[in-house]
Amino acid sequence: MHDDVWTRPSTILSGIHEHPLPHANMRDDVLEGLLSRPKRLSPKYFYDEAGSRLFERICRLPEYYPTKTEIGILKRNRHEIAHLIGPGAVIIEYGSGASEKVRVLLESTHDPRAYVPVDISRDHLIHSATDLAATYPDLPVIAISADFTKSFLLPELPGRPIGFFPGSTIGNFMPAEARDFMRDAGDTLGSGAALIVGFDLVKDRKILQSAYDDPAGITAAFNRNILVRFNRELGTSFPIDDFEHMAEFNAAESRIEMHLRARRPLNVRIGDVEVGFENGETIHTENSYKYTLDRIRILAAESGWKIDRIWTDPQNWFAVAAFRRD
Numbered sequence: 001m002h003d004d005v006w007t008r009p010s011t012i013l014s015g016i017h018e019h020p021l022p023h024a025n026m027r028d029d030v031l032e033g034l035l036s037r038p039k040r041l042s043p044k045y046f047y048d049e050a051g052s053r054l055f056e057r058i059c060r061l062p063e064y065y066p067t068k069t070e071i072g073i074l075k076r077n078r079h080e081i082a083h084l085i086g087p088g089a090v091i092i093e094y095g096s097g098a099s100e101k102v103r104v105l106l107e108s109t110h111d112p113r114a115y116v117p118v119d120i121s122r123d124h125l126i127h128s129a130t131d132l133a134a135t136y137p138d139l140p141v142i143a144i145s146a147d148f149t150k151s152f153l154l155p156e157l158p159g160r161p162i163g164f165f166p167g168s169t170i171g172n173f174m175p176a177e178a179r180d181f182m183r184d185a186g187d188t189l190g191s192g193a194a195l196i197v198g199f200d201l202v203k204d205r206k207i208l209q210s211a212y213d214d215p216a217g218i219t220a221a222f223n224r225n226i227l228v229r230f231n232r233e234l235g236t237s238f239p240i241d242d243f244e245h246m247a248e249f250n251a252a253e254s255r256i257e258m259h260l261r262a263r264r265p266l267n268v269r270i271g272d273v274e275v276g277f278e279n280g281e282t283i284h285t286e287n288s289y290k291y292t293l294d295r296i297r298i299l300a301a302e303s304g305w306k307i308d309r310i311w312t313d314p315q316n317w318f319a320v321a322a323f324r325r326d
Helices: 022-034 049-059 065-076 078-085 102-108 122-135 175-189 205-212 218-234 293-302
Strands: 003-006 015-018 089-094 114-119 142-145 160-165 194-200 243-250 255-262 266-270 273-277 282-289 306-312 318-324
Touching: 022 218, 022 266, 022 273, 049 122, 049 218, 065 078, 065 102, 065 194, 065 205, 065 306, 065 318, 078 102, 078 194, 078 306, 078 318, 089 102, 102 114, 102 122, 114 122, 122 142, 160 175, 175 194, 175 293, 205 243, 205 255, 218 243, 218 255, 218 282, 293 306, 293 318
Parallel strands: 015 142, 089 114, 089 160, 114 142, 160 194
Antiparallel strands: 003 015, 194 318, 243 255, 255 282, 266 273, 306 318
16 A cells, blocks of 8 residues: 655645565565575665666666667657557556656657656655646656555546656566566556557677676676665675676677676675675676567567557667557
8 A cells, every 4th residue: 555645735745655665675685595506686776766766877888778768769769659559548657767758758649648757765755746847847756766666556647647767677577577577557547548668679799898887886886886785774794895887788689788706705794684795796686688680579468458559769779668458
């Protein structure tokens, strides 16, 4: 269930709803991950306020093609996408971040009834939602602070729900998790809903590597920030400078993997538990799966959706797919 933290029509936001976030279980998650073999951490913990801002900087890097490529697809096909969405829709964005790409939809859709951004980073969510509401003062903006990888309830909506999940964030999910997300989204949005999802496509290894290991070091700072967050919020003792960023393409799994590698043997305390690292041992922090068009179609079939349309860029680097549930 969600709790209405506040709903003040006189403010620029129409309301914000909070669902239980994973912070209460953060210590258990971190400990479980670091006691696993190999060590791992959930990428959902990247997105505190600092992590969200670092990711916005990544999206502006020349090497990071997904953002600009996806925006190009949305702009070139905005009239067709708007026709698919139809009039009087409520656009629900999963992992809304800075709410940049949704502006293309809002500006081309006829008579949108509301925008519902859903994000795990509460402070960043409120800032971004307030900024968007200032740009579209006649559009109700109802922010939801939630872990969108889990099921959550929507408030009562004034129109047909249209899910929007851009940024190839679905690539962060393992294949079974991607199917679960798509099924959960279908249950949340209900029958007759539509879902628009961005997918990064398989491409040359060098292009992938440079996108996830930029020479400016922004992605490295983003990766290490997860340890900064744990030190601040959990009181852990990670020596930040003793972990280096790694990004490599795993061709067998069709995914970019991000890791943090220990530069020397060291120990980290998590409460009363001490976790040891060997020299060169890594923590697996994120996957980014790269799809083919056939794999997108398989995902739709396995999760109870039908594909209306798939749009790509001229180089076939990225795809935006529109799904529907009858």
